[in-house]
Amino acid sequence: MQKLLEGYQKFQIEVFPKRAGLFKSLESGQKPSTLFLTCSDSRIVPDMILQSDPGELFISRNAGNIVPPYGEVNGGVTATIEYAVLALGVQNIVVCGHSDCGAMKAVLSGKQHPQMPTVDKWLQHSASAMQMVPPVGDNNITTPKDRLRTLTRANVLTQLQHLQTHPSVAYATSRGQLKLFGWVYEIHTGCIDTYDAASGRFLPLTADVLAPSVVHPRLELLAS
Ligand SMILES: [Zn+2]
Numbered sequence: 542m543q544k545l546l547e548g549y550q551k552f553q554i555e556v557f558p559k560r561a562g563l564f565k566s567l568e569s570g571q572k573p574s575t576l577f578l579t580c581s582d583s584r585i586v587p588d589m590i591l592q593s594d595p596g597e598l599f600i601s602r603n604a605g606n607i608v609p610p611y612g613e614v615n616g617g618v619t620a621t622i623e624y625a626v627l628a629l630g631v632q633n634i635v636v637c638g639h640s641d642c643g644a645m646k647a648v649l650s651g652k653q654h655p656q657m658p659t660v661d662k663w664l665q666h667s668a669s670a671m672q673m674v675p676p677v678g679d680n681n682i683t684t685p686k687d688r689l690r691t692l693t694r695a696n697v698l699t700q701l702q703h704l705q706t707h708p709s710v711a712y713a714t715s716r717g718q719l720k721l722f723g724w725v726y727e728i729h730t731g732c733i734d735t736y737d738a739a740s741g742r743f744l745p746l747t748a749d750v751l752a753p754s755v756v757h758p759r760l761e762l763l764a765s
Pocket residue numbers: 580581582604605606639641642643644645
């Protein structure tokens with residue numbers, strides 16, 4: 542804890558004064574461009590990875606970067622999505638998984654944890670992702686690590702599907718106001734792969750091209 546207190550002191554003395562104008566501009570409101578849904582893992586630091594400033598990312602974190610389907614658990618994640626989309630008008634939602642995810646390891650193991658019933662229940666939201674993971678020996682899966690990597694990717698896709706069950710997301714995507722992206726961050730390389738809906742593959746994220754991870758039904762096409 543002492544290290545954190547010293548960090549706070551450094552923030553107050555060195556960091557804040559240099560950015561005082563920015564903080565002043567944020568005094569009475571925010572207009573973040575992106576809702577960033579990621580894991581609680583301490584090794585994922587969105588503002589460091591994306592070099593974003595205060596006010597840019599609206600962040601929701603939980604074990605396994607899970608988005609419960611709408612109506613099933615009307616908890617914090619659902620409220621955060623609704624608020625981000627309808628009150629703040631974010632233009633993007635990113636679901637970002639990561640390498641060496643403890644939640645995904647737990648899903649992969651299939652073990653129950655009697656002392657952590659809430660965790661077990663929460664991770665059931667990744668059950669369909671698990672069905673997308675081939676056994677070792679199939680489809681270039683040669684090691685358990687390959688299976689974890691595949692599950693992590695499949696989980697991002699599953700949570701993107703769940704996200705689309707939320708009425709606020711359906712409203713905004715069908716009007717072309719919101720785009721959804723599925724990313725996986727690799728801790729030891731600092732690299733992000735993004736899901737490209739057109740090819741069905743995860744591709745390295747670059748500053749030049751950001752292909753949509755979900756192709757949305759457009760309102761005008763649905764109506765005609
Ligand atoms: Zn994790």
